[in-house]
Amino acid sequence: xxxxxILGVRVDMxxxxxxxxxxxxxxxxxxxxxxxxxxxxxxxxxxKNAAFADLLNRAELLTADGIGxxxxxxxxxxxxxxxxxxxxxxxxxxxxxxxxxHKLFLFGGKPGVAEEAKANLLKEYPDLNIVGMRNGYFxxxxxxxxxxxxxxxxxxMLFVCLGAPKQEEWIDRNRSALNIRxxxxxxxxxxxFAGRVExxxxxxxxxxxxxxxxxxxEPWRIGRMMELPKFAATVIAKGKKYKQx
Ligand code: UDP
Numbered sequence: 001x002x003x004x005x006i007l008g009v010r011v012d013m014x015x016x017x018x019x020x021x022x023x024x025x026x027x028x029x030x031x032x033x034x035x036x037x038x039x040x041x042x043x044x045x046x047x048k049n050a051a052f053a054d055l056l057n058r059a060e061l062l063t064a065d066g067i068g069x070x071x072x073x074x075x076x077x078x079x080x081x082x083x084x085x086x087x088x089x090x091x092x093x094x095x096x097x098x099x100x101x102h103k104l105f106l107f108g109g110k111p112g113v114a115e116e117a118k119a120n121l122l123k124e125y126p127d128l129n130i131v132g133m134r135n136g137y138f139x140x141x142x143x144x145x146x147x148x149x150x151x152x153x154x155x156x157m158l159f160v161c162l163g164a165p166k167q168e169e170w171i172d173r174n175r176s177a178l179n180i181r182x183x184x185x186x187x188x189x190x191x192x193f194a195g196r197v198e199x200x201x202x203x204x205x206x207x208x209x210x211x212x213x214x215x216x217x218e219p220w221r222i223g224r225m226m227e228l229p230k231f232a233a234t235v236i237a238k239g240k241k242y243k244q245x
Contacts, residue, residue: 003062004078005242007047007234009038011062011069016084019063020092026060026182027102027156033060034171035184037086040068040231041224042164047234052165055172063089067208068228072235078244083208086186087199090159093184097157098125105150105180108136108161109190116194131155136162143170144177151179158183161190 001022002013014022019035026033036059038046046053056062063084064070073080097104106114114133121128132153134146150158158180160167167185171178191197199205200213211228215221 004073008053035061037065039066099127103131103155105132105155111135156181
């Protein structure tokens with residue numbers, strides 16, 4: 001797969017459909033695969049933290065979640081055509097898993113969220129095999145118990161929704177302990193599946209203005225969003241120094 005190196009993070013040049021197809025291929029391989037969907041904020045975090053950049057680059061699939069990452073790829077002359085947000089990829093994967101032998105575990109969100117997400121998902125995908133759920137609030141000493149619970153469920157697909165960078169770190173830390181085929185870090189997606197958070201209307205997502213919609217709805221995100229102009233400036237100033245394959 002073609003990749004674009006954005007400030008040291010090697011992002012796969014895939015759209016939503018290609019990402020979902022790749023994930024279904026991973027599901028047929030008897031080994032662990034991590035799927036992360038970095039946005040500009042996460043790439044900036046990796047730019048400042050080499051260990052975190054390595055962690056991201058260890059993933060078997062890294063997709064561009066956010067218009068900032070898509071623009072960065074254009075600045076670097078290796079254009080990704082559209083954003084491939086975790087939520088959208090997850091939806092396609094769910095549609096493909098519906099009626100299959102594959103088993104899903106939902107991990108993350110406040111207590112009750114995964115259960116609500118399961119109920120809603122089963123309305124939409126009635127033949128989805130959801131074999132376990134666990135909220136995303138735990139003490140470090142509970143981590144191995146959570147891994148055991150996931151392994152015991154027989155799941156091959158794991159959605160990890162702890163927010164970034166927590167979910168990426170959790171997945172990477174437990175790579176060898178997890179007996180599953182694919183772990184996807186998909187942020188607040190369970191809240192959306194549960195109906196607790198509304199996703200931006202299509203218009204905002206398609207025009208690259210989802211950040212603006214979220215800012216209006218959740219103004220406390222302004223601090224995090226101020227990373228976006230810094231990201232753009234950094235890509236313009238330093239992006240070309242990173243070797244493209
Ligand atoms: N969350 C969690 N455990 C934590 C911190 C956060 O399960 O220790 C959940 C939180 O309830 C929410 C999600 O992680 O469902 C983070 O959502 P957000 O939209 O902030 O994530 P983003 O995708 O923007 O990083």
